[in-house]
Amino acid sequence: MxxxxxxxxxxxxxxxxxxxxxxxxxxxxxxxxxxxxxxxxxxxxxxxxxxxxxxxxxxxxxxxxxxxxxxxxxxxxxxxxxxxxxxxxxxxxxxxxxxxxxxxxxxxxxxxxxxxxxxxxxxxxxxxxxxxxxxxSAEWAGTMLLTKPEAGSNVGALITSAKKNDDGTYSITGNKIFISGGEHNLTENIIHPVLARIEGAPAGTSGISLFLVPKYRVNQDGSLGEFNDVVCTGIEEKIGLHGNSTAS
Ligand SMILES: Cc1cc2nc3c(=O)[nH]c(=O)nc-3n(C[C@H](O)[C@H](O)[C@H](O)COP(=O)(O)OP(=O)(O)OC[C@H]3O[C@@H](n4cnc5c(N)ncnc54)[C@H](O)[C@@H]3O)c2cc1C
CATH class of the missing domain: 1.10.540.10 (Acyl-CoA dehydrogenase/oxidase, N-terminal domain)
Structure with a gap:
């Protein structure tokens, strides 16, 4: 070429x-x-x-x-x-x-x-x-958290919620499924971009926001902080890719 x-x-x-x-x-x-x-x-x-x-x-x-x-x-x-x-x-x-x-x-x-x-x-x-x-540099891993039990292709139906805290951060609540590399022991931290709806935002895709949710919180100096309550509840079968974790 x-x-x-x-x-x-x-x-x-x-x-x-x-x-x-x-x-x-x-x-x-x-x-x-x-x-x-x-x-x-x-x-x-x-x-x-x-x-x-x-x-x-x-x-x-x-x-x-x-x-x-x-x-x-x-x-x-x-x-x-x-x-x-x-x-x-x-x-x-x-x-x-x-x-x-x-x-x-x-x-x-x-x-x-x-x-x-x-x-x-x-x-x-x-x-x-x-x-x-x-x-x-692959020191930390990343994922994408879109799919939910109630929302696959129809992303706009998602009900994962985001509540604003006084310090400007958000508390996210919801379940995601089929997450490629959603949990594993290759890296010390995994950074999850997560689709969620801020409380009071409109229904459908226009009301969806994107949040960065690290498995472990990250301190201002870049060191690892406390566990961020991102809990893996299991892994699934996915078209024979047994070495890649597909997590809930
Ligand atoms: C290999 C693999 C890796 C994945 N990794 C990730 C990941 O890392 N993160 C993540 O968030 N998700 C991941 N997913 C999930 C993927 O994004 C969803 O499977 C996909 O969005 C489809 O959603 P669903 O499985 O709920 O199927 P559904 O949305 O239920 O669709 C099922 C069938 O219905 C059809 N359909 C749906 N809506 C309509 C409509 N309105 N009109 C006509 N037909 C329709 C679809 O075309 C399909 O044939 C992965 C999936 C696979 C297969």
Missing amino acids: EIEKLSEHEKFADFNKKMINMIISEARQLAIKEMLPTQELRDEGCVFENGTVKVPESFHKFYELHRKGDWLAMSDDPDECGGGGMPHTLSLVANEFFTGGNLSFMLYNGLTHGAAKLVGHFGTEEQKRLYLKKMM
């Missing part, structure tokens, strides 16, 4: 043909040597126990390799969030190897990346400061 032509632009000047080939070959090696073996063990599946979810043991080692290689945010902005700044087309090539290596595993990272992008585009300055780099 002549990706190397992108290096004619100042933004991608570092990504000449040699560099591109090196990145692709690294991703391929990692996927075949380290990731594929975890795929063969995927039927181990996740285990739900007392509100926690254990991912297959083999996932932990690869998560660290993938994290330390800075593969999660390879095409994101280096200054804004510590990303690798490579052309998106190139990251698609690398991710094709990783997705082939183990789809169940990659769903954790895919969800984290999506949630981090959301914070980067729409978060407040404080949210960006506290969450963006930790999510983009």
Whole structure:
């Protein structure tokens, strides 16, 4: 696809043909040597126990390799969030190897990346400061909490409620189901973007707001605070992706 032509632009000047080939070959090696073996063990599946979810043991080692290689945010902005700044087309090539290596595993990272992008585009300055780099570096994971027992396609029917507190925060109450990577032991914190309706807001989609709900609250210095009452009540079967926790 002549990706190397992108290096004619100042933004991608570092990504000449040699560099591109090196990145692709690294991703391929990692996927075949380290990731594929975890795929063969995927039927181990996740285990739900007392509100926690254990991912297959083999996932932990690869998560660290993938994290330390800075593969999660390879095409994101280096200054804004510590990303690798490579052309998106190139990251698609690398991710094709990783997705082939183990789809169940990659769903954790895919969800984290999506949630981090959301914070980067729409978060407040404080949210960006506290969450963006930790999510983009895969130190913390991310999810998306839309689906409820009473609202799947019909998102506007959701009744998850948000009550404003005196300090400007909100207390969110509700149940969500089918949440990919909703609970697991790969990271010390999981950041959940949650759809909810502020008390008194109109019915339907126009009355829905989006909240950032960390599993553990985050102190102003970025350290972990107290448990935020995000309780996992179980995991579900989902089209054979046993290594990816689908949580309620
Ligand atoms: C692999 C996978 C991963 C997922 N991960 C997440 C996640 O991370 N976070 C999350 O929040 N959710 C997640 N979900 C849930 C997903 O968003 C919902 O399954 C989806 O929104 C559909 O909702 P539902 O299952 O309740 O089906 P329903 O909304 O009940 O739909 C059932 C059927 O009815 C049809 N239908 C629905 N409404 C209408 C209508 N008005 N007119 C005509 N036909 C209609 C649909 O097309 C479908 O065929 C995941 C689902 C899957 C399969």
